[in-house]
Amino acid sequence: MFSLLVNIPANATWTQNGVTIAGGHGTGGATNQLWSPHGLFVDDDQTVVIADHWSHRIMQWKNGDTTNGQIVAGGKGQGNRLHQLKYPTDVLIDTETDSLIICDRGNRRVVRWSRRSGTTQGEILIDNIDCFGLAMDEQRYLYVSDERKHEVRRYQLGEKNGTIVAGGNGKGNGTNQLNMPGYLVVDRDHSVYVSDNNNHRVMKWVEGATKGIVVAGGQGQGNALTQLYHPNGIFVDTLGTLYVADWGNHRVMRWNQGDKKQGAVIMGGNGKGAGANQLQYPWGLSFDRQGNLYVADESNNRVQRFSIE
16 A cells, blocks of 8 residues: 555665564564564554454554554454454555554454554444455555455445456456455556465556456466565555565565566575574565565564665
């Protein structure tokens, strides 16, 4: 969401050793822990909100406090009541209403929680949807991927049915199809980028198009520079450069717009592990305004920040 606001030079590099800014204290539900972090979102002041999947909660970590986060949604055990979440996969901040919009995947719903102190429950925006990823454009339309219907829909807030903007032609690997669509980004032209997880590719659907374009991967599952392995989190900057959390390859890749054939590894790719220069099944990724990279490092139960050089 709003990733178009970040300017990153095409030849930018990042420090290869990440700093743990959230979690990193084993699995669990304490305030200094994460348990399989999935999607994340970075605010203008470098506050990070994280879908803490197995702890059924959304955690917020303020810039500078890497010791403890605070629970800002859920955290009352798994369940389907309005004060509970169940296996959330993605979260974004809607600055207009100062609220969180959450894909509450285990409950098959999208919910909104106010960020004002004293908030103890959310409200349902969309239900009966097998949601996975979320994005919002500058007109505050909400985009939601449905991993069972293999489609992405755009919703006006308050609307229940939405409009298909990607996929919707059944499960498959055709250019008009998706197979387990995951995370989403919308650019300023309202093109939708989708991590097409089981097709090991990222697709771009121009507004109004009936087919998508492969913008990364699409050469089968593998670890060559032309390939992805169950891609998850994605990000697009103002230049149209695409960044991908290449989950099964434990790396983050950059695909420049002019070069659709192969990407470059910008982070990780040093084998699966818990070192500062390693990742272990990266899920979500995002950038702050300065161009620093944040990665939800799932199996290490931490969020790593890699500083732009």
